[in-house]
Structure formats: C-alpha cells, structure tokens
C-alpha cells in the first residue's frame with residue numbers, strides 16, 4: 586500500500602471521507618499529537634487500528650467528534666458538573682470518560698461500559714471530523730510503545746506502507762496527549778495527566794482526584810503498558826545527579842558513541858557546549874518539545890541521557906509522567 590501525505594483541503598478531505606466510509610485508516614493532526622483514525626461504527630475499521638499499531642487488545646480507544654456533535658448520542662452524562670467542563674474545555678485537550686450507549690464498536694471500548702470522548706481544538710481535525718460526521722476512534726499515531734508522532738513525517742516513519750493517508754497539519758502545538766478524565770463519579774478523576782490540569786479542573790468543578798492506576802486493576806487500561814520510548818538506548822538521572830550524568834556522557838564519547846543530553850533550558854545553560862536536546866524552560870514548552878526532541882534524538886544519538894526536569898503541578902505533571910515512562 587502506498588501512503589500519501591496530503592495537506593488539508595476540500596479534495597484531501599473528500600478522499601479522507603471515502604477512505605473512512607471504506608473502513609480504512611486516516612491519520613490526522615490534533616492540538617496534542619497525531620491520531621490514527623477510523624470509523625468508530627465499524628468493527629473491521631477498529632480491528633485495523635489495533636493491527637496497524639500492534640496495540641494490546643485490552644486498551645480502549647478515544648472517540649473523536651466535531652464541536653457541534655451531540656455527544657449524548659454516544660454517552661450518558663450523569664453528573665451535573667460535566668456541562669461546566671464541556672463549556673470550559675471542549676473543544677480542547679480534555680477527554681471525558683462516561684457511560685457508553687453502545688453506539689461505538691465494542692472492539693474500541695474493549696468490552697468496557699464506558700466510552701472516552703474528545704473534541705480536538707484544531708482546525709484541520711475539526712474540518713476532518715465535520716466532513717465525516719461520525720465518531721472517529723483514534724489512538725496516538727505511533728507504533729505501540731514508541732514515542733507519539735507530532736508531525737506527519739513522524740507518522741510516516743511508523744506507518745509507511747501500512748495506511749493509505751496522512752493528513753498533514755504541521756507540528757502539533759500541545760505536544761503531549763489529552764488529559765483523560767473519568768466523569769462518572771461525584772468527583773471527577775484524572776486517569777491520564779495532560780494539558781488540562783487538575784488545578785484547571787478544580788477551578789471549574791471544585792474538586793478533582795488523580796489516580797496513579799497502581800492499586801488493583803488499572804482504571805485506564807493504557808496506564809499499565811510501556812509508552813513513549815524512542816528507538817535508541819536511554820538513561821536517566823535526576824538534577825542532583827548531574828555530575829554523574831556528565832561523567833556518563835564523557836564515558837560514552839570515549840567509547841566512540843554519540844550521546845545526547847535531554848534536559849530543561851536551565852540545566853542546558855549550566856552544561857554548555859555538549860550535544861543537547863533542550864526541552865525549554867516552561868512546562869508548556871517542554872510539552873511542545875518532548876516528543877519532537879525524542880524523535881529527533883533517536884535519529885542522531887546512540888544514547889539519550891535524560892536529566893529529569895524538576896517541578897510540580899500544572900502541565901509539569903503530565904510532562905513528568907511521559908518522561909518517566911519514556912526513560913523507564
């Protein structure tokens with residue numbers, strides 16, 4: 586199969602629609618990462634996603650819809666606060682998990698009673714979703730466990746010859762995946778941290794819990810798997826261990842290897858003239874740069890040595906969560 590990369594316009598969208606109606610896969614940009622989309626109404630299309638990604642069969646998918654889509658066609662909203670969350674954050678990088686009405690294929694929900702729904706805040710994604718006007722189930726557009734793709738080229742690297750079309754909307758600005766939020770309980774529970782932070786949700790709802798998913802069965806099945814890993818050797822150190830990281834860097838160079846240090850902008854200034862993958866200084870910048878730099882690193886480095894950025898709260902929690910998994 587030949588994989589095409591096309592800019593988003595009327596003609597590529599009508600091609601995308603014909604592929605979706607034919608139960609094929611179309612990769613598309615969002616404000617977080619690229620998605621690997623297929624019709625959520627078709628078992629066959631959903632199966633194709635799991636096969637193309639090599640995704641474990643018990644890890645459910647998010648249904649993406651356009652901003653004027655009536656989500657009560659797909660889920661039952663039982664808690665009053667959900668309308669305030671929708672008003673505040675949708676479209677945006679928030680995915681809500683609510684009771685499914687069973688319209689979306691059971692293959693996508695992995696037999697769970699709930700369904701995850703998201704409205705991306707991205708013009709290209711909105712045009713695509715409006716044009717097909719049905720729920721598009723889409724995981725991040727990467728081979729399972731690999732770093733998520735944030736450009737059309739990244740998606741091509743993983744899926745060349747495996748999918749017919751990648752809609753190209755440039756680099757994703759958000760950079761890490763949406764916040765996944767269980768909205769079936771009295772207090773909403775964050776299942777995956779992201780750009781809509783606990784603090785932001787608390788401002789709207791009053792309270793919000795975060796689960797690590799480590800007690801008993803994971804509440805969000807995806808959390809138990811390895812994720813976001815670049816295709817090269819990795820090591821990690823804390824900021825306190827900076828000297829050790831630098832010794833390690835020198836030792837790698839002496840062996841004839843090509844090490845790169847991934848760190849925040851403050852540490853980068855201290856380190857100076859070395860091979861660097863600089864993530865920037867704010868948590869938002871780090872989110873934007875993280876997957877892009879991991880994908881760059883895997884092409885040019887024999888080993889990426891991370892010095893884990895320090896910080897807590899807000900978007901930083903999502904960045905830390907992704908980095909810990911990428912460097913585990």
Ligand code: TXA
Nearest residue numbers: 617619620645646699700701724725762763805806807
């Ligand atoms: O930003 C994003 O969310 C991107 C873009 C493409 O929209 N999508 C994405 O999908 O990150 P994926 O499949 O890589 O991650 C979906 C996460 C997984 O951790 C999965 O376990 C969780 O959402 N999830 C999906 N349905 C769920 C459900 N019914 N209950 C609990 N967790 C669910």
Ligand code: MG
Nearest residue numbers: 724725733762
């Ligand atoms: Mg993913």
